[in-house]
Amino acid sequence: MEQEGVEVKKACCYFCHQNCGCLVYVKDGKILHFEGDTEYPTNSGGLCCRGNVNLIHLDHEARVNFPLKRKGERGSGEWERITWEQAIDEIGTKLAEIRQHYGAEAVATAGGTSRTDDWARRRFMNLFGSPNGFHNAHLCWIPTFMIETAVYGWSPFEIDLGSSRCLVLWGQNPAISTLPEMSGVSGLKANGLKVIVIDPRFTETAAKADLWIPVRPGSDLALALAWINVIIYEGLADYDFVYEHCVGFDELTAHVEEFTPEWAEPLTGVSADLIREGARMYAMNKPGNIQWGTALDQIGKPAGATQHARAILRAITGNLDCPGADLLTGPSLEFVTDEEMELNEFLTEEQRAKQLGSDKFKLVTWPGYGRIAEIARKYWGKAPTAEWMCEAHPPTVFNAILTGEPYPVKALLVSATNPVNSYGESQKVLAALKAVDFMVTCDYWLTPTAMLSDYVLPMAGSFERPTITSTYGCSDFLMCSQRAIQPMYERHSDFEFWRDLGIRLGQKEHWPWETLEDAYFYRIKDLGYGVESYDEFVEFYRFHFPEREYFKYKEKGGFGTPSGKVEIYSSVLEELGYPPLPPYIAPVENEVDYPELAKEYPLILTTGAGVMPFHHSEHFNIKELRFIRHEPHMEINPDTAAEYGIQEGDWVWVETRRGRIKQKASLTEGIRPGTVFTERGWWYPERDLRNPELGGCLESNTNVLTSTADEDCDPLSGSWANRGLLCKVYKVSSSDRREDK
Ligand SMILES: Nc1nc2c(c(=O)[nH]1)N[C@H]1C(S)=C(S)[C@@H](COP(=O)(O)OP(=O)(O)OC[C@H]3O[C@@H](n4cnc5c(=O)[nH]c(N)nc54)[C@H](O)[C@@H]3O)O[C@H]1N2
Ligand SMILES: Nc1nc2c(c(=O)[nH]1)N[C@H]1C(S)=C(S)[C@@H](COP(=O)(O)OP(=O)(O)OC[C@H]3O[C@@H](n4cnc5c(=O)[nH]c(N)nc54)[C@H](O)[C@@H]3O)O[C@H]1N2
Ligand code: SF4
Ligand SMILES: [Mo]
DSSP: OOOTTOEEEEEEOOSSTTOOEEEEEEETTEEEEEEEOTTSTTTTTOOOTTGGGHHHHHTOTTOOOSOEEEOSSTTSOOEEEOOHHHHHHHHHHHHHHHHHHHOGGGEEEEEOSSOSOHHHHHHHHHHHTOOOEEOSGGGTTHHHHHHHHHHHSSOOOEEOOTTOSEEEEESOOHHHHOHHHHHHHHHHHHTTOEEEEEOSBOOTTGGGOSEEEOOOTTOHHHHHHHHHHHHHHTTOSOHHHHHHHEEOHHHHHHHTTTOOHHHHHHHHTOOHHHHHHHHHHHHHSOSEEEEOOGGGGSBSTTHHHHHHHHHHHHHHTTOBSSTTSEEOOOOOSSSOOHHHHHTGGGSOHHHHTTOTTTTTOOSSSHHHHHHHHHHHHHHHSSOOOSTTTSOOOHHHHHHHHHHOOSSOOOEEEEESOOHHHHSSSHHHHHHHHHHOSEEEEEESSOOHHHHTOSEEEEBOOGGGSOEEEOGGGOOSSEEEEOOSSOOSTTOBOHHHHHHHHHHHTTOGGGOOOSSHHHHHHHHHGGGSOOOSSHHHHHHHTOEEOOOOOOOHHHHTTSOSSTTSSEESSOHHHHHTTSOSSOOOOOOSSOTTTOHHHHHHSOEEEEEOOOOSSOBTTBSTTOHHHHTTSOSOEEEEOHHHHHHTTOOTTOEEEEEETTEEEEEEEEEOTTBOTTEEEEOSOOOOTTSOOSTTTGGGTTTTOGGGSOBOOGGGSOTTTOOOBSEEEEEEEEEOOTTTSOTTO
16 A cells, blocks of 8 residues: 555564564554555554454554543442543552552552563552562463473473474364464365374364364363373383483383373373374474463462473473474573563562462462572573462452451452453352452453452554564564554553553662663664664564574583483472472362262362454454354253253353353354363453443353362462362243343
């Protein structure tokens, strides 16, 4: 589109972590048109259905455009429009009062999936003195990252697929969740790449796989241990790598002796033959990759041991840091990392020790993070991001709000999340949001969470702010985007919110950058591109990809662990008081250990997984997307449905010990018999948003069913149980049915 006065801005879509590159055509500060950027390496010009509604999202009638202050009761929906100055001043005054009376730790912040400049929030919290920032980190990669870093010195999330011969997608469905990645996989399959999908559902991705392993939800640990058994006892390990570079192989060999495929068969519901076939396919088609998938972060109690077992699989097959395998890039030494922007050194030991949940779950809180960061600094020269990798335990924070134990939490600042729908045991979350003394929400929309807030602040989205994309601040590369237009109405970026609040609370000297572009320029200016501004960098270069290096451990004289070896037998876990080798832990709720429970709740439940067109609880209010899927669906095998008299399209109750929700039955052979899958995220923005209706936020909300009890959480990371629970299903009777359905 060449036209006088039209500028082409290199922006990106911000509706999922893929951050697909876009070209935005702007004239006189207004967007005329946008399209996928064909030069962007991940999406190569493609955009999904969400990406294509960016302009509808930008000026949607339901967007929050001005700072709002509550006028009536909490949840009454009566708001007064105020200025940003007033909002920041009043919020700052309130937080200072709370800090004075209860201590800085009485202020908590909640975040969601990586959307914002999280370093800015952490910087604010470190300077304010509170250790109680949290995200849904516990469900989303972070436990995996921390265990892998304990075992190998860094998480091998950068996969070198080009020359790979085998890709294991373990609890991941990229054909829905990460579309650009999936298109890469399809291309490589044509060149002979073998793909193994481990998933209770025959997903869009499984349909393209060479092997589908329909595992019982939550039982992945038995499968992983049995794979290790097969690889060791069939002589398929990479002995050169193991003996030269690993510690603990002999202990592991003895440890897994009993974990045969026959042992795993009844636990996983996968035949011993299929277990063997999968293990052999991975071990014999080298080099190979195991891609991260969220499922293993969401199985609660067995999560940490499962991630450890999966990490061991790479080590014993030598699929680490070599061409075609999973690479240990380490942090960037070239640009200023997120961690360096966080000012973690400002949070005192005394405040770190107060982090909620850190006494119970030590890996992604200060005890584990502190140790892992220390090792990483020594080896790599820099540490992983603390935001995400070192967080308060969300269910423990919600509990502290409700009980005042171990100490009161009085304020919650919510940014880029809708906790009622995303965090576990939504009933408790909702009770906590209603109970907290003071709540501020930064969002695009009046979500059920925002409705309960004292202040709601309007946030700038995709094309209204610049963005640096870098795997939770841990990648060694940068993908950069410009803002296409100045924020519309009175929207601000999250960075500006934390900065302004910080300045209001006396942090001025630590916020030297006026704009996000200034802060980004500070981060990249020493990269040597000779540019004068961030915008110029994006215009001329946009990406910084260091050359891929293999076998870094050879040059560095070992791996980034205390022993300098890959620690199959993990000294870091042992130091923290956890088993150094992964013990077998059963799914949180199961028929073997809890036969009585299984009588009442005979079906196996997995909650969540991405569905199109939604991103978690987002986009439900955009009718151009909602028409694709306007009602929530649970999946059930036709044989199982028949046992319960359920037919296609029936509204059914899905119930666990914690509560019940309504979704519509979708009968499919593509799910293991006896297993139920419920969609995540559901609320009904078209309904009354005021309390108590709150957009029907509990009615079809899968997190009503999940468990956050301490005993169901992973003892290492504290991740709670969304997958591998027991449930029952029954038809919604006509008297239960809402009239509007
Ligand atoms: N049962 C179950 N629960 C799950 C999952 C599951 O599979 N099953 N998945 C988990 C996972 S992996 C994740 S990541 C979490 C996601 O949980 P959340 O991140 O809480 O996801 P959303 O519910 O989409 O909430 C995001 C909110 O942020 C707003 N938002 C978007 N961009 C911005 C921005 O730039 N700034 C601000 N201030 N607001 C913004 C959106 O409008 C939306 O209201 O859910 C987790 N919960
Ligand atoms: N459309 C869409 N895309 C998204 C998102 C979204 O909400 N919607 N969210 C984004 C975010 S924040 C994330 S973290 C990623 C996550 O994306 P993925 O890593 O792909 O994870 P999920 O989609 O949560 O779940 C993947 C698969 O796990 C399977 N599964 C369920 N229980 C188990 C189990 O116990 N074991 C095993 N092995 N598999 C199981 C499910 O059937 C599902 O197909 O997606 C991102 N992309
Ligand atoms: S929502 Fe779609 S277009 Fe936007 S970043 Fe994600 S995959 Fe790309
Ligand atoms: Mo996520």
